[in-house]
Amino acid sequence: MAAYLIRRLGYGLMTVLGVLLLLFVLFFTVTDPDDIARKAVGERARPEVYAQWKKNHGYDRPLLVNRAYAASDRRRYTDTLLFDHYRRMLSFDFGNSDADDSSISRRLKEGMGPSLSLTVPLFVFGLVLGVLLALFVAFFRETYIDRAALVVCMLTMSIAGLLYIISGQYLIGMLLKWFPISGFAFEPWLAARFLALPLLVGIVSGMGADVRLYRTIFVEEINRDYVRTARAKGCGEARVMLAHVLRNALIPILTNIVITIPFLFTGALLLESFFGIPGLGSLTVEAIHGNDFSTLRTMVYLGALLFIAGQILTDISYALADPRVRLS
């Protein structure tokens, strides 16, 4: 197991290095430090202001090779944007935002709470409700409930996430007036009423795919011999479903959910942006719009790290959930 983990971590490191390189190439292909400077100090500033800003932020250096130094000088390659990019990311020194000079580490700390206050309940409620609904549909398989549920699942999967958000805000916030359309509060008892609508929208928009997947898994399990045996032994339906079917269906469900757990920290981009939640999802959207390279690379880098962590966690959870699985 230890050897397996070390090997996976090694692969993960290589993936991260590749992601950082790709990010650097992509970013400096579609934009250049002048664009970043213009966004930061405004369109009307004079060229010398841009130049000073680039100097202050280290963007005045060449991308790959600094020909100001002799060929034998190490700084020819270390005093470059690429080297600085790797150095900062690998040492977790994220620096300051290109947009407003605020500390990125501080903004990550500030944004994590609001993000988790949305994503954790979204994950928990979404999972519990998805599993229960799938069990319910699987229980009534081959009935009109099952068929209707599958049609609804397909419909909900076919609709874009943004439409859920806009129509949810309009229907529940605007027409029914049950919850505030958007907003946030840092006090938990006040935050609940702001989070109700994004939670509802988030759960409904993700429910179709989850229920359909879990239902397939459950139906497959229900047709297995051990279920028939359990019933023959006189087990009640509730016990059969919850104690036998659910437990055995856990492995494929784990695949689906464990990998998403690390991403709870990076927030929900659209939900946070539209519902005015000052989390890390909003931060990422803002960085994209504002050409804030330093924030964006941090978020992509953290995303890559979390993705790799999610994969390793999934493998470990396999081994824990199923004694037949051995990591080697």
Next chain:
Amino acid sequence: MSGAVGRRGIMIGLVVLALAGCSNDPYPSADGNKKILYTSFSEAPKTLDPAVAYTTASHLITGNVYDTLLEYHFLKRPYQLIAALAERVPAPEPHADGGVSYRFQIRDGIAFQDDPCFALSQGAGRSRKVVAADFAFELARLADPAVNSPLAGSFAPVLGFSQFAERLTALRQADAAVANLPANVQYARAGGIAGVIAHGERELEIVLSEAKPQLLYFFAMPFTTPVPWEAVAYYDGRDGREHFADHPVGTGPYRLASYDKQYRMVLERNDAWYGRHALDAAPGSQFPGEIDAEDIASRAIDAGYAGRRLPFLERIMFVREREDIPRFNKFLQGYYDEGHIVKESFDAVVQNDSLSPQMAARGMRLDKTVEPSIFYIGFNMDDPVVGAAAGERGRKLRQAMSLVIDSKAYLELFLNARGVPAQSPLPPGLFGYDRDYRNPYRQPDLARAQKLMAEAGYRNGIDPANGAPLKLSFDTPNTTAQALLQYQFYVAAWRQLGLDVEINASTYNQFQAKVRRGAYQLFTWGWIADFPDPENFFFLLECSNAQSKSGGPNTANFCQPQFDRLYQEMKSLPNDAHRADLIRRMLALLEAERPWIELFHNEEYALSHAWVVNAKPMGLSYPTYKYMDVKPELRAQLQAEWNVPLRWPLYLALILMVAVTLPAVRTFYRERQ
């Protein structure tokens, strides 16, 4: 089974009860009757340092927290400067060498807002009196390369401004330890700016090396506000202290009570503001006495406020809304007091150029303000085909191309008619603007344009050199699909003349690089004035500012000696009849020469609710909150009327759920038995 049903019943009951107590009101009910203005912001301020802040988002805060020596009259148009922290608007004092001095007498009894930073100079004191040196300190910050103010170049006419920056840089390079000293000490060591002189505590003299009356406008901007050196020294971002860019310390009518730019910013009334205590009637501290009858009739201004002491609002709450649609919906619910129209709802809100009957019935108000801006298509006058070198032929080609662009149709098609078709570079509200002036080359007339094309030697757009349609290139700074559609509108208009115009869309950076290289024939650009003076538009066409000669903002490379002579004379004159005459002559030259096809002046539409008083916008990006007021009782009443929750759909959904599932459950169990 009965237990499970019971638990389900309890759950459903809890949901129903929870929803019964639900409301969509995003604010604490305890604040309902306070004079709080609720508004939103979409873009976060980048900085609150008044020497650097240059965006509308930043000015929401800096324009309220920092006061200036001068400010604009809230209601008078053309815009007029009035005294604020200064006792009067200073008159120029010419020098024999061509220089000019302005002496600002600073009002007595002005103090900074309470702040811990004053412990650096006052011991236990939390504030101190404003002195002339505080203005000089901020001007030195503008010159400081480390501060990197975007407006530093505009202060170059101040005597010794750039030399001070050079001395400061040399000082820091000579001794690295200097950079760690408080900024005021560094500036003192560098010798200060020769043309910025503090005479005692209450007089500030600004000496310019040449006459530049427009510089006075900069003293109505937060860039020149008094800044306490203590705040810059104290808020250095170390040991848990904030950065000065996030912690403004000013003298304005409001102070920043809470600042989380990802979430919410709150301004609270500064009870120590000079305007609340001044014995004399300082013009910037009271509501204007002369109110236009039209403003009263349109409810833009409440005449009852004339002469009253400012400000009226206790608190201003800016809530971060990143997206337009939720922001607009919350405005419709009454949870934002002011708002802007989203494109998707424009037709529902505005009909026949005024509020729709549904919106008017809610007591809403629509204010339109023309920005001091101009959007135009320019010709590169250095180009051999469309430029000055082509002589009369080129002139007629430009005139013909100008005659077929219908700005009104463009505005209706792409901008919901939010704009004023331009007749000249000067927008409404500026001195020299004549609302009756009609540029003969800006009235769409295809027949006349075709005649001009024929006179230019391009009959039906055919270039006699090769017998094919005349090919021109049109450089644009935007590559989005929507922008390309807009550019196509112009190309289609020119196609009526037989011209073959090719769009070269590029990013803003690439576009600027092309401009620097002079590699363009036609281009489109816009300009929003820093200050409301005709000079701030005409300088874009002055020869010494030509891009090809000096890298300046005259991107059309228009060089016309007579225009330049008139410009030089006009720019240093006061707004009088002679200046108006010079402007008329300059416009006549532009009319015939056509270096630009003037397209439109942008128009902002602002909405406000019935309970908001004096919501008239100023047009420049200056916040006018100190003139605004709200009626909280009316707001609470209308909010309650507009936001009664509808609960029956929930009950219906629950009944439907039970109705759908119950037969299946019953059938299943019957089959199992």
